[in-house]
Amino acid sequence: VTVPEDGVGDAALFRALFETAPDAMVVVDRTGTIVLVNPRAESLFGYNSGTLAGRPIEVLLPGQLREVHVAHRTRYMDSPRLRPMGAGYELTGVRADGTAFPVEIGLSPINAGPLPLFAASIRDISETQRARRALTRSRYDAALADISRRILLAANHEAALVDIPQLLASALNAPAVAILLTDPHGDRLRVAAAAGLEGALREQLQRAPWLQALDAEDRARMDGGQVAAFPPIEGAPSPHAVVTTLPDRRTPAGYLVAWLPPPNGSDRDRHHFFGAVANVLSGAIQRGRADEQLAHAQRLDALGQLTGGIAHDFNNLLTIISGNLQLLEMAGPMDVETMETVASASRAVERGSALTRKLLGFSRRQRLTPQPVRPELLLADLSDMLSRTLGEHILVIASCADELPAVFADPGELEAALINLALNARDAMPTGGKLIISAHALSVSGDDDLTTGAYVVFSVADSGTGMPSEVSARAFEPFFTTKDPGKGSGLGLSMVYGFVKQSLGRLTLESQVDVGTRIEMILPVAQEAVVAPMPSPVSANGSATVLVVEDEPEVRRIAVSFLRAAGYTPIEAGDATSARAAFAAHPDIELMFTDVVLGAGDSGVELAMELQATRPGLKVLLTSGYEFGSWDADSGDAGELELLRKPYRRDDLISTLQRVLNPR
Ligand SMILES: Nc1ncnc2c1ncn2[C@@H]1O[C@H](COP(=O)(O)OP(=O)(O)OP(=O)(O)O)[C@@H](O)[C@H]1O
Numbered sequence: 093v094t095v096p097e098d099g100v101g102d103a104a105l106f107r108a109l110f111e112t113a114p115d116a117m118v119v120v121d122r123t124g125t126i127v128l129v130n131p132r133a134e135s136l137f138g139y140n141s142g143t144l145a146g147r148p149i150e151v152l153l154p155g156q157l158r159e160v161h162v163a164h165r166t167r168y169m170d171s172p173r174l175r176p177m178g179a180g181y182e183l184t185g186v187r188a189d190g191t192a193f194p195v196e197i198g199l200s201p202i203n204a205g206p207l208p209l210f211a212a213s214i215r216d217i218s219e220t221q222r223a224r225r226a227l228t229r230s231r232y233d234a235a236l237a238d239i240s241r242r243i244l245l246a247a248n249h250e251a252a253l254v255d256i257p258q259l260l261a262s263a264l265n266a267p268a269v270a271i272l273l274t275d276p277h278g279d280r281l282r283v284a285a286a287a288g289l290e291g292a293l294r295e296q297l298q299r300a301p302w303l304q305a306l307d308a309e310d311r312a313r314m315d316g317g318q319v320a321a322f323p324p325i326e327g328a329p330s331p332h333a334v335v336t337t338l339p340d341r342r343t344p345a346g347y348l349v350a351w352l353p354p355p356n357g358s359d360r361d362r363h364h365f366f367g368a369v370a371n372v373l374s375g376a377i378q379r380g381r382a383d384e385q386l387a388h389a390q391r392l393d394a395l396g397q398l399t400g401g402i403a404h405d406f407n408n409l410l411t412i413i414s415g416n417l418q419l420l421e422m423a424g425p426m427d428v429e430t431m432e433t434v435a436s437a438s439r440a441v442e443r444g445s446a447l448t449r450k451l452l453g454f455s456r457r458q459r460l461t462p463q464p465v466r467p468e469l470l471l472a473d474l475s476d477m478l479s480r481t482l483g484e485h486i487l488v489i490a491s492c493a494d495e496l497p498a499v500f501a502d503p504g505e506l507e508a509a510l511i512n513l514a515l516n517a518r519d520a521m522p523t524g525g526k527l528i529i530s531a532h533a534l535s536v537s538g539d540d541d542l543t544t545g546a547y548v549v550f551s552v553a554d555s556g557t558g559m560p561s562e563v564s565a566r567a568f569e570p571f572f573t574t575k576d577p578g579k580g581s582g583l584g585l586s587m588v589y590g591f592v593k594q595s596l597g598r599l600t601l602e603s604q605v606d607v608g609t610r611i612e613m614i615l616p617v618a619q620e621a622v623v624a625p626m627p628s629p630v631s632a633n634g635s636a637t638v639l640v641v642e643d644e645p646e647v648r649r650i651a652v653s654f655l656r657a658a659g660y661t662p663i664e665a666g667d668a669t670s671a672r673a674a675f676a677a678h679p680d681i682e683l684m685f686t687d688v689v690l691g692a693g694d695s696g697v698e699l700a701m702e703l704q705a706t707r708p709g710l711k712v713l714l715t716s717g718y719e720f721g722s723w724d725a726d727s728g729d730a731g732e733l734e735l736l737r738k739p740y741r742r743d744d745l746i747s748t749l750q751r752v753l754n755p756r
């Protein structure tokens with residue numbers, strides 16, 4: 093090792109400085125050959141003293157960089173002043189044993205002798221980088237903890253999402269961050285929360301062509317919980333953007349997108365953090381959606397119980413009123429005015445019973461006669477009728493997938509439900525619009541509230557006003573209406589809901605303000621053909637002895653009067669015990685007419701089973717204010733028993749009684 097001594101004052105002092113400098117120093121000549129190194133350089137790169145000088149500077153660089161470096165250095169050395177290299181380059185150094193480490197390099201030409209020389213001071217920044225990385229990581233950890241805590245403490249998941257983009261953006265130094273959520277169909281995106289995102293970009297994100305722009309590999313990576321490059325879109329705040337899926341069980345709950353500052357060494361940590369936030373978000377969204385659905389179902393259930401109970405009692409009252417009115421009619425000739433009064437009261441009873449029927453529909457206590465129904469026939473009939481009646485300003489489009497199986501549902505109620513939905517759609521499009529009614533097949537497996545199997549989805553979509561979330565959250569509730577008093581009863585959707593539930597299906601609602609609403613009825617496919625009951629004609633007066641079991645004395649009194657007037661011999665009982673006694677005392681009883689709910693926990697169905705067991709020929713006619721859909725567990729196989737709905741009219745009672753007494 094020699095120090096050029098021409099003109100330098102105190103050579104010994106400079107040599108000492110050079111030898112003891114804390115940074116590695118390397119001096120090369122124009123050909124890139126090392127002419128001088130200090131001990132720190134030798135020890136940093138792991139060379140024995142004196143073994144570095146004479147070698148090309150490139151031995152200190154990774155193999156793949158050497159060639160480039162030669163070209164680069166030649167250009168620099170040709171005109172160092174024009175191309176200052178300065179200080180602060182971060183490069184990778186390679187030790188004698190081949191291991192690499194990060195270095196920072198300062199370069200400068202030395203004009204101290206006849207030949208130009210170049211000096212490099214080199215500093216090992218492994219520690220600095222490690223510290224920097226640790227710092228970044230702990231910043232990410234803190235941000236993740238903060239985000240998780242906010243989500244846990246938030247009242248609901250939508251509220252929790254609001255602050256997340258800003259937190260994420262500042263942790264990542266990102267110019268913009270957006271959380272996109274999918275609708276239940278997974279085909280529409282909505283920016284649920286964002287930071288640094290202006291309107292046009294927001295629109296572009298929601299329109300989602302970027303999702304199609306992702307290639308299969310990116311999608312697979314995203315769905316595997318990793319981060320993919322977000323395709324460049326116009327007006328983006330940075331060319332570097334990443335996206336990942338917010339995973340959910342079936343379709344993704346949404347996507348998390350961030351526009352990042354230029355890539356740097358800690359990209360892995362950054363992506364890792366980003367992915368972790370996405371997972372925390374997904375958890376929150378899932379929990380929130382599950383909570384909402386549960387609360388919604390529970391609220392509707394509780395309402396169903398309540399309305400069902402009220403409707404039942406109300407029906408009994410209506411039976412009494414209508415019975416008394418009919419007794420008045422039978423009592424003898426009336427003057428015109430009295431006749432009008434009675435007729436008006438009878439009409440009110442009819443209206444009341446129509447109302448209770450709707451309530452029972454909602455509380456899933458309607459009597460349904462499910463049959464196989466062909467969707468394409470139903471839709472064809474319906475779309476004709478609707479295009480004629482809804483008005484010219486509404487374009488009705490019906491479409492039905494090919495070769496759909498028949499659904500198993502009450503045809504009348506199914507049609508009523510579709511009409512109800514269409515009327516709602518019409519009301520939502522006062523200035524006109526499009527109504528699309530369609531049906532397609534759906535196969536369900538592993539679902540919470542639908543049994544595994546084949547279903548048909550009836551969808552009614554409109555381009556109307558849509559519903560804000562506070563309306564859509566309550567739309568299925570009975571009496572919930574936004575219409576003017578007298579315009580809507582608020583029972584339309586609740587009936588549809590009850591009907592679909594009782595038919596073992598599911599009703600879904602999806603709505604966006606100013607865009608439209610789509611309501612879907614998911615109904616099970618018919619398994620086997622079911623024969624419709626045959627109507628039988630009403631014949632002349634009867635004479636049979638009939639046991640009337642009814643715990644409501646008023647209702648009983650009316651039934652007895654009806655029967656007596658029609659020539660029958662009624663025998664009364666107010667509960668199951670006296671019914672048994674009366675039955676034993678009158679072997680001539682041909683038929684028992686009994687309420688299903690007899691008070692004190694007794695059931696007319698059980699009573700019927702019991703008495704039929706002792707006298708097999710006994711005919712039974714049930715009556716109830718509830719409209720039982722199917723006779724389930726606790727009522728045994730009473731499905732074969734005829735049921736008369738309350739309130740019944742006299743002719744209903746007599747004709748049904750005759751049908752039971754004289755079956756075809
Ligand atoms: N297609 C739709 N578009 C916009 N809002 C709707 C739509 N369908 C229902 N709604 C909202 O839901 C509410 C409840 O609907 P529902 O059918 O139960 O009752 P209603 O239409 O108000 O009264 P009714 O059907 O008894 O005459 C409506 O008042 C309306 O605010």
Ligand SMILES: [Mg+2]
Pocket residue numbers: 512515516580583584585
């Ligand atoms: Mg309605």
